[in-house]
Amino acid sequence: MAGNDNLQIQVMRSQLGRVRGLGAAKSGVEHWWVERVTSIALLPLTIWFVVAVLMHLGAPQAVVAHWAGRTVNTVLLLALVMLTFYHMQLGLQVVIDDYVNDAKSHLATSLANKGAALILALFAIVAILRMAFKAPAA
Amino acid sequence: MVEFALPKNSKVGKGRIFKAPAGSKKTKEFKVYRWSPDDGNNPVIDTYELDLTRVGPMVLDALIYIKNEVDQTLTFRRSCREGICGSCAMNIDGVNTLACLKPIEEVKKAVAIYPLPHMPVVKDLIPDLTAAYAQLRSIEPWLKSDTNPPPDAERRQSMEERSKLDGMWECILCFCCTTSCPSYWWNGDKYLGPATLLAAYRWIADSRDEYTGERLDALEDPLKLYACRTIMNCTQSCPKGLNPAEAIGKIKQLQLERKG
Numbered sequence: 001m002a003g004n005d006n007l008q009i010q011v012m013r014s015q016l017g018r019v020r021g022l023g024a025a026k027s028g029v030e031h032w033w034v035e036r037v038t039s040i041a042l043l044p045l046t047i048w049f050v051v052a053v054l055m056h057l058g059a060p061q062a063v064v065a066h067w068a069g070r071t072v073n074t075v076l077l078l079a080l081v082m083l084t085f086y087h088m089q090l091g092l093q094v095v096i097d098d099y100v101n102d103a104k105s106h107l108a109t110s111l112a113n114k115g116a117a118l119i120l121a122l123f124a125i126v127a128i129l130r131m132a133f134k135a136p137a138a
Numbered sequence: 139m140v141e142f143a144l145p146k147n148s149k150v151g152k153g154r155i156f157k158a159p160a161g162s163k164k165t166k167e168f169k170v171y172r173w174s175p176d177d178g179n180n181p182v183i184d185t186y187e188l189d190l191t192r193v194g195p196m197v198l199d200a201l202i203y204i205k206n207e208v209d210q211t212l213t214f215r216r217s218c219r220e221g222i223c224g225s226c227a228m229n230i231d232g233v234n235t236l237a238c239l240k241p242i243e244e245v246k247k248a249v250a251i252y253p254l255p256h257m258p259v260v261k262d263l264i265p266d267l268t269a270a271y272a273q274l275r276s277i278e279p280w281l282k283s284d285t286n287p288p289p290d291a292e293r294r295q296s297m298e299e300r301s302k303l304d305g306m307w308e309c310i311l312c313f314c315c316t317t318s319c320p321s322y323w324w325n326g327d328k329y330l331g332p333a334t335l336l337a338a339y340r341w342i343a344d345s346r347d348e349y350t351g352e353r354l355d356a357l358e359d360p361l362k363l364y365a366c367r368t369i370m371n372c373t374q375s376c377p378k379g380l381n382p383a384e385a386i387g388k389i390k391q392l393q394l395e396r397k398g
Contacts (some may be wrong), residue, residue: 015274024355025360094367097365101325
């Protein structure tokens with residue numbers, strides 16, 4: 001058979017068997033829906049944040065910290081970073097699903113994606129909370 | 139990882155050039171993808187110069203002219219030559235369409251003709267569609283009902299119920315949409331593709347079918363259905379003017395709706 005290596009068929013399973021595979025995962029709706037909901041929620045939040053930052057251009061650190069310490073601003077900032085990193089993780093997962101096909105690297109990149117999003121979100125949350133609890137409540 | 143370049147044995151080389159006969163009044167170049175499984179060579183692009191005054195109006199007419207008059211070895215599928223059988227689906231001028239419905243006039247420069255993208259090639263312009271057909275089979279595209287039909291009559295539908303199938307029953311399964319979809323190129327072994335999902339929704343939307351929930355169950359999967367990224371190539375390429383992207387969107391909506 002040495003000369004016929006390229007003729008050797010490795011998969012003889014029927015096409016239908018291959019297509020049915022392991023069956024449907026019974027998930028996907030939530031990922032798809034939450035990605036859309038978070039993106040809509042992030043529209044007003046992001047605009048509010050950008051406007052607020054522009055209004056504080058050149059302001060001293062203490063003023064910005066005081067602004068972030070107001071309850072409304074703290075809550076909105078927390079919502080902004082949590083939704084942003086959650087949305088980012090969902091979106092990147094889609095890219096990984098598309099382009100990383102090998103099962104092992106898929107698992108590794110998926111975990112790295114979720115882990116990175118979690119750590120980055122925690123950094124942002126702690127930073128916001130530190131500003132919030134340093135400034136006098138208003 | 140996804141392959142962004144063609145494998146070595148798929149790199150396309152230069153082919154032969156068939157000059158137009160002397161005295162041609164209106165010559166047009168046709169650049170056709172050629173590959174044969176028999177000689178072990180890489181695919182090439184053969185160039186055929188045709189006198190359009192001797193050829194019918196459609197790209198399929200040109201291919202048939204080439205096969206009859208210029209080069210009998212050219213291999214392609216065709217049957218009805220009027221856009222109802224779906225056999226002559228191929229990539230013409232960069233877009234998947236039916237050769238029989240594509241006027242030569244619409245292509246400004248040389249007419250580039252390739253098989254449907256990203257499918258195994260059987261020969262020349264003939265793609266191997268067995269995997270796509272198996273995907274269609276997997277969604278069980280037939281009526282499933284536990285209620286017996288009336289003994290002496292067909293199962294009835296109201297006009298309104300019937301109208302929900304419009305825009306789906308017209309699909310001729312040429313797979314122009316499926317093979318134009320990047321999601322299908324990257325994950326075609328798992329993602330079902332627009333043609334099959336349109337067929338799936340055709341049965342989900344059928345008032346006579348009683349297995350709607352099971353059909354939605356079978357599709358609820360991150361890749362089988364949700365690998366659709368609403369790129370819309372499917373709708374753009376459909377030679378019958380159908381909208382598979384809309385059908386996929388409706389399946390997603392129903393899956394969301396039943397979550398409550």
